[in-house]
Amino acid sequence: MQPASIDKQINNYLPQVTVNQKKAVLTVVKTFAEQDENEYSEEFKKELDSRYDEYINGGKLVSEQQAKKRIKKIINGKSK
CATH class of the missing domain: 1.20.5 (Single alpha-helices involved in coiled-coils or other helix-helix interfaces)
Incomplete structure (x- = not known):
């Protein structure tokens, strides 16, 4: 139908x-x-699982301060 x-x-x-x-x-x-x-899409769930597994297995992390710097840089770059 x-x-x-x-x-x-x-x-x-x-x-x-x-x-x-x-x-x-x-x-x-x-x-x-x-x-x-x-509800999250299956693709999004898989990505979350992948990132969580990487974190659990000692993957490289970004500090809060580093994340804020990166976000600020991205935002400032888009506003130009």
Whole structure:
């Protein structure tokens, strides 16, 4: 089923339901949307795992001060 078809069907049914039913549907839709916002992609999860493994196995770290310097340099470079 195509997304446009689903949207059309939802819109066709909305006039037939009560306000309380619409509120319930809205709550469900919001819950789905919030779940999607909070989920990381598989690619991002793999990258986090890789970096964590590197850290655990004694990989090179950057101090907070070094990180701030690098970030400041990047920000200043973009503003030019």
